Amino acid sequence: MSTLTKASTILALALVAGLSTAVGAQTLTITPGGVGLATSGPVFRYTPAAGVAAATSAGLTSATGLHTNYSFAPNSIASPSDALWRAGWFFRVQGESRALAFPSAATSTVNTANGPITVTQNFTNGNNLGTLSQAGINYTARLTSGAGGWDFSSQQNFEITSTTLGPTVAITNTLVNSGFTPVTIHLFWCTDADTPPSFGNDILTLAPTPAPGIIRQGNFGGAQPSVVLGRGNSTAYAGRGGVGFPFGTTVFDDMTSGIITNFNNTLPPASAGFDRNLGLQWTVTLGVGESFVAETFMRLDLGPCNASDVAGPGQDPNYDRQLTADDIIVFLNWFFASDVRADVAGPGQSTVPDGQFTADDIIVFLNRFFAGC
Ligand SMILES: [Ca+2]
């Protein structure tokens, strides 16, 4: 597995090509509690795409116009620990023939068969100092045409907190129909997360049922940490990605290919050598003046605190970094159902699973349990 970061790969390519790496003025950086960048700790930031001029259609129709320089780092802002290569919001209004990006340029316009669509940033909340825990950008999107057109606003917000399970960014997008007719909006949040310190060996895994609505992005055959991607109140998802660099077809390609895409609730199979990415979709119809809040989150997951941390509250079969009766109940339920997750020991309490369910499995589980987090 390569230990190169994707960022350093891209930077190397950019230097070869002689491209600018200048950063625009709208970089937003947030830290839990707004403690600032001088303190080591989780940080989430995004900066405008380099070299994107205002009022170009490319900002809407390609991924080059996004706030591409995202980072989500657990302990410092150093790129080797960065868990997020690219992210971005896109939309497609019902009746239009393609998705468009919310670009980093102040105003962008593209001509379509239905007329010109203009996306404008009208408010930026936050700064690049890390002295706030939340930041965001407000947009308006508008189709002006003789047929009437449509008009909605999109308030995009990010808030980072430290939680028991790991640093978490709550992501919301508030849509308001500010036009004069009902509008159906397909909204998309796309992420290319990687598990530090490498990329190119990603897997995407749907959390077991009863699903708390998460998809894990981790390393094939590897241990924690992973990046947890919340499905929130989305209506669909899709995973993509190819082998190595430049990582094959992505959900960003879906958004910029110029055709209609709807995600179909599929994830690619887990195997070695792939750089995966994930898209979420919301489809909502808003009457005049109506609003909707799309919600999702990302978490740099710290993993279970102990091999016996197999459940959360209410026997949710996902760890919670605490050891409680729920962990014991879930383990015993697995044990009596001959679930492979309860085969944690072999004869003589060796810690190698042996395909048998015996008292040794229970003893090893309980020893780990009482060792504590
Ligand atoms: Ca990835």
Ligand SMILES: [Ca+2]
């Ligand atoms: Ca637990």
Ligand SMILES: [Ca+2]
């Ligand atoms: Ca066993």
